[in-house]
Amino acid sequence: MQRVSFGIVGSGFMGQSHAKALAAIPDACVRWICGRDTDKVSELASQVGGQGTTDLEEVLADPLVDAVLVCVPTGLHKDVAIEALRAGKRVLCEKPVALTLAEADAMIAAAAEAARRAGIVEGDREHLAAHFLMIGHVLRFWPEYEELQALNEQGAFGGIASLELERLSTAPKWADWFSDLSMSGGMVVDLMVHDFDIACSLLGVPQTVTAWGAKPPSGDWKHVHVLITFAGGGKAHVVGSHLMPPAYPFTSSVRVVGEQGAAEYRYTAGGTSVTDSAAMPSPLIYYSAEGVRYPLEEGVAADPYARQLAYFIGCVRENRAVERGTPLQAKTALAVALAARQSLATGTSVGIELTK
Template sequence: MKIIIVGTGVMGITHANAIKDSEILSLVGFVGRNFEKTKKIAESFSTNAYTDIEEMLSKEDVDILDICLPTYLHEYAVSMAIKYKKHIMCEKPFTLSCSLAERLSNKAKNAGIRMMVLQVVRFWPEYVSIKNMIDKKVIGEIQNIYMNRLSTYPKYSSWFRDPSKSGGGLYDLNIHDLDYLYYLFGEVKSVYATGQKSSKNSYDAVTANIVFVRGITATVECNMDIKGEYPFTTCVRVIGELGALEYNSTSRYDDNFDNVKYNELILYLEDKKPNKIGVTQYNPYQKQMEYFARCVLQDKDPEIINMNDVVYVLKMIKAIEKSLETNNVVFDI
């Protein structure tokens, strides 16, 4: 299937590299604001360069629009794809507004267009393994889960620090873990969150306590504004009646101050030694994009992540935001 990438930033290049090794996706070109930059990138992938989405869509035979733009530009790109009847992949967060997300989703659905927001954690090898083990009750019934996602602010673009454009850490970073939790456990009964606004007036450091309708509890920690050369760090710790699963991913500095990647998933069961789980590695970006392409080819909506999920996770974020503002438990998700 033929695909155009809209956006020439880090995610646009990441997606292009994923498509390069795909047998079912073919990259037709890039759309970017700076023609010289876009042309240089396009040439490196032996494809075409444009500065205008509508011009590209009027000229190119393309099946899917892959939107890798800053969040505040998603609405325009999605609207153009719908106008020209192109299927849509869009980077997260889809929007900062539940009503806008619903409106765009309904507009695409009514036009017969398939759309998927790229919540890549649902396709990430270790997170897929964790879900499979939870579903198989390897550690029995789940009691609680802890997750974190910690980083510095991205240095490659300034728009992240404008909460009106990115939503800050709560929307741009925390959304990954909140989306994964909803994927695992479904609807939420209540949330209570603590945190404080940054100098940019966004919630970049948040700890949320979540109770799911199923009775499972979760604590989710997010910080997108750690100073210094703090490595991107994630953790998932799942406690069950029979044991625990813990996944840690970070970069550590050795004695020579070289950055060394650390990535480990451990299974703990009673009366057994800890077991390091071997996880088959693959490119999760390629996996999610090919999954969507197959859905389009089969003329069906994506099941791993659908637009109802996207809207619900935005509602979870709004509930956390409300709890932060009121210092109260929020029940109306």
Template sequence: MTVRFGLIGCGRVAPRHAQSLLQLPETRLVAVADVKENRARRFAEEYGADAYTDYRHLLERPDIDAVSICVPSGLHAPVALDALQAGKHVLVEKPIALRLEDADRMIETAEAQKRKLGVVLQNRYNQPMQELRRLIDAGGLGPLYLGNACVRWYRPQSYYEDEWHGTWAMDGGALMNQSIHHIDALQWFMGPVRSVYAYTATLAHRMEAEDVGVAVLRFASGALGTIEGSTLTWPQNLEGSVAVFGARGSVKIGGTALNRITLWKVDGQLEQEAEILTSQRVDPPSVYGYSHREVIRDFALAVRDDRTPGTPGLEARKSLALVLAIYQSARTGQEVQLAGDEGSDLGNRQAGHPF
């Protein structure tokens, strides 16, 4: 079975989806949609698809099984809900949504419609990330004591002068947009977060949301952690990394897109360190990395085989809840608890809107 895709939103990340859909034997790109007619037409011509300016017309096509959603973050939920209610499987870019109540509606609607809902957390599919996950699952690091996520990136003022970047309604700031992959990876390795205390600020840009944020975490296991995310490290991206420290080892993954092991000190494996480090020298050309194709392939196979995608909505909800808790702590100056349903008051709060 070939899974036939529509693609909604022909902006910055869309070529990653389109190229992957063309390269994979399991998928075919049928149609694309974008509110800008010229962009939709050019994109469709480049990738051999039909073009629409109204995505709802794309959703009416019976020859489309699934859609990739690449619109601004604030539109993820309404577009995804329309697609699910039209009977399409949905793969949406990160973050899943900007509010927990919207993420929950997406998850519930997918279940009710018996459709698949996947979220593009492509760095989980990188070889170093998979190696570290296998090591943790096997108990190779022993109990985990400390975890760190660090994103020291740079965006010029011009980046925030389009129609949506850096706004509360459509994007959020350095934590919700740029750091979400690293925040996802940190909690994927370390487990659930129970509480957070944070500061955020807007120091180097004219924008609504934050261009820098720092947070201290307490995990359910008792381990501690930190998050640092920014878009103000002039003149370029300096670091994007996740590190975990346990009783029997320490591992750090960095590179352009969490694609390279920069530290591997594990009890009983020290002799492998040079080989592991040498094998991870090549960085991708951008922060998107190389793994969009793996996400899309996994999602297509999930549709074909009727199984849960590797990065389903429930997984993506966790990093959204954590970023919202960071925003709430920064706003109130209080420690915020994440327990059970991630905190009932977070669900009705748009990302950062009251802050």
């Protein structure tokens, strides 16, 4: 395979971001942009050298399309992804994987079946699915979060005693569907799932979730605290918000405290979106008995979205399963999010039981 040819479904903010990133990658090309807004579709297609259509079947019937990027509202993920998988296309789907665990399971089953039809037979259902389906949990490609994972695997923390993650934002204005729970799942599912995924990557299998927060009288939860307990005894405290004032910049942070060391990273965007320019990130800092260390060299801050795409393209070209952004990892993060919503609704702790 020379270049991986993409069909992008969705011409909104994420579809535009991915299309422009793909157009700059030598190993990829954008063959189709598919969406409901003909003007947006035509404009974006002309910018990246692809064809525009409002008909998904036209994209999936094209034998030159190797992979499909699903950038539609979350409530539509399952149907679009399964159609693409049944057409034999590899799929990179935006996070969260879906709105329910049943939907996630249906996507995993369809991806595993696509792998079997392609002659891949080794491994269980989840491993088979990872050959054809990746979920865009982009923090796994953010250099500072990658380095935190590496430090943990090297034993630099000596066992994590405390994990704190925070993601604060104004209410998103770049798409109307965020306010529709049937499409987005709300802030807990759409925004906080990023940090639930990182917590699981560092601490393992989640067991119980306890959540509390604030919401307007006639709206959904806007500022939420979530305490996650893991099978190994670890705990993570995650804070997410869409309640910040309009002038408040998008801000995220992570702090890991262990018996032998600690690390901290804080990111403040130049505006209300994570992609706004003039960002003001603090460097990742690792603290230990030997002193202070800055694990990452200056200048490594490559675009995480481009790095995620390059990783997916490599997996497609080499016909191998993804190991980051796997369907099972995404389903686990979604399970935490749904348990948090249940805890908010009931005022009780909620157990998590993941079945394969």
